[in-house]
Amino acid sequence: MAALNVASVNVARWSALAFGVFYGYSRQRSLTLHVKEQNEENEFRAYADLVEEAKVAFEAAYNREQAVKAAPYGIVIDSESYKFNGDKWLDFAVSQTK
Numbered sequence: 001m002a003a004l005n006v007a008s009v010n011v012a013r014w015s016a017l018a019f020g021v022f023y024g025y026s027r028q029r030s031l032t033l034h035v036k037e038q039n040e041e042n043e044f045r046a047y048a049d050l051v052e053e054a055k056v057a058f059e060a061a062y063n064r065e066q067a068v069k070a071a072p073y074g075i076v077i078d079s080e081s082y083k084f085n086g087d088k089w090l091d092f093a094v095s096q097t098k
Contacts, residue, residue, distance in 0.1 A: 069096070 067077045075092045076083045 066096075 016072075061075060070077050070089075070092055073088075073092060075088050076085065077089065078084060078087075
């Protein structure tokens with residue numbers, strides 16, 4: 001009877017050890033995947049921010065260039081300005097494409 005108890009205790013110990021190793025492996029794998037996904041998301045967000053900054057910089061440079069071209073004709077390019085005239089701007093834009 002005592003041998004049976006020792007054997008069952010040893011089985012329980014080895015079973016707990018195997019379960020612990022399996023749980024540790026599974027947990028480490030899920031944490032590693034989570035960190036990897038977060039890093040990829042952060043890299044994508046940083047890249048998207050850089051692209052957005054480049055778009056803004058290009059648009060600012062393009063608007064400056066267009067304002068310099070339109071200045072001799074007295075055309076205001078900034079649509080937020082109270083001096084902006086849509087018809088004049090549209091005529092100027094069409095003349096630039098020809």
